Amino acid sequence: MDIVIENLTKRYGNQKAVDNISLIVATGEILGFLGPNGAGKTTTMKIITSFIAADEGKVYIGGKLLTDNYYELKKHIGYLSENNPLYHDMPVIDFLNFCAKIQGIEKSRIPDRVAEMIRITGLKREKHKKIGELSKGYQQRVGLAQAIIHDPEILLLDEPTSGLDPNQIAEIRKLIRELGNEKTVILSTHILPEVEATCDRILIINNGKIVADGTAESLRNQSKGSDILKVKIEDGEPDQIYKSIQALRSVSMVELADRNFNRFDIHCTDKNVKREIFRLCVENKWVLTEMTPFETKLEDIFRDLTMN
Numbered sequence: 001m002d003i004v005i006e007n008l009t010k011r012y013g014n015q016k017a018v019d020n021i022s023l024i025v026a027t028g029e030i031l032g033f034l035g036p037n038g039a040g041k042t043t044t045m046k047i048i049t050s051f052i053a054a055d056e057g058k059v060y061i062g063g064k065l066l067t068d069n070y071y072e073l074k075k076h077i078g079y080l081s082e083n084n085p086l087y088h089d090m091p092v093i094d095f096l097n098f099c100a101k102i103q104g105i106e107k108s109r110i111p112d113r114v115a116e117m118i119r120i121t122g123l124k125r126e127k128h129k130k131i132g133e134l135s136k137g138y139q140q141r142v143g144l145a146q147a148i149i150h151d152p153e154i155l156l157l158d159e160p161t162s163g164l165d166p167n168q169i170a171e172i173r174k175l176i177r178e179l180g181n182e183k184t185v186i187l188s189t190h191i192l193p194e195v196e197a198t199c200d201r202i203l204i205i206n207n208g209k210i211v212a213d214g215t216a217e218s219l220r221n222q223s224k225g226s227d228i229l230k231v232k233i234e235d236g237e238p239d240q241i242y243k244s245i246q247a248l249r250s251v252s253m254v255e256l257a258d259r260n261f262n263r264f265d266i267h268c269t270d271k272n273v274k275r276e277i278f279r280l281c282v283e284n285k286w287v288l289t290e291m292t293p294f295e296t297k298l299e300d301i302f303r304d305l306t307m308n
């Protein structure tokens with residue numbers, strides 16, 4: 001099921017929390033939603049889940065208009081909301097049984113499905129505790145379990161890995177990637193490496209507007225910064241190496257990063273630069289001991305687009 005969003009706007013007083021957003025998320029796509037605090041990520045997700053209504057614009061899920069087909073469509077939507085509201089007095093297992101029931105899962109299938117959720121979110125040891133007694137990370141896992149228990153085709157995850165420990169983050173990312181093979185996923189996060197690790201596509205919003213849309217690679221290509229290659233070249237005289245690199249066709253600028261260790265930062269204009277450097281070293285009998293691409297960081301692109 002795909003998601004089609006047309007000219008969505010949501011106002012709070014004079015402020016447009018979401019400002020004329022249009023967007024298509026294809027079936028099987030994992031879209032990473034980025035933006036600074038207050039950008040409108042949660043508001044957009046709440047509209048897609050029908051949690052709140054938009055002032056203008058339309059959302060279609062699997063070709064059907066959300067506002068006219070809510071009861072039919074809601075069983076295909078899984079939602080982990082930002083503040084993850086849970087019943088604190090309920091034991092984990094009872095809560096998941098309850099969720100399975102209200103999501104309309106057939107009674108005979110509920111025990112297996114709940115067991116499966118407990119397994120994949122790593123809640124085995126905690127399953128008999130009351131939710132209010134769980135640590136923050138475990139509560140987040142319960143939130144994830146309830147979002148996917150009915151095997152929805154659309155998953156909206158608002159900061160799914162917030163509060164999780166590094167082991168669990170890795171597991172949840174893997175889980176999201178697996179789910180994303182068939183499902184349509186939108187996830188918001190403030191962890192930039194997370195979008196690269198998990199998402200097929202990145203959408204950056206700022207002040208309710210889309211300011212970038214594409215793969216991490218395409219965003220890098222659009223950004224102003226040139227790629228930097230870090231190299232270490234031994235057995236040569238730094239100034240001579242410096243001059244020779246500077247003369248290469250694909251090099252726009254060289255910086256001598258560390259004279260004592262013959263380290264150079266090379267700003268390059270095309271990918272051919274690696275071959276040119278390698279050949280140069282061979283010709284001069286220099287020894288190339290390190291060559292690391294130092295790409296424009298997603299952080300820099302993000303800051304560029306959202307600092308205003």
Ligand SMILES: Nc1ncnc2c1ncn2[C@@H]1O[C@H](COP(=O)(O)OP(=O)(O)OP(=O)(O)O)[C@@H](O)[C@H]1O
Pocket residue numbers: 012017035036037038039040041042043044082
């Ligand atoms: N119920 C509300 N009443 C008034 N303003 C609201 C309401 N909900 C959201 N807003 C405003 O809408 C804007 C967008 O908020 P939203 O929660 O969508 O941001 P976000 O991108 O999810 O940010 P964060 O990264 O902090 O979670 C904010 O300026 C917020 O104050």
Ligand SMILES: [Mg+2]
Pocket residue numbers: 041042043082158
């Ligand atoms: Mg939010």
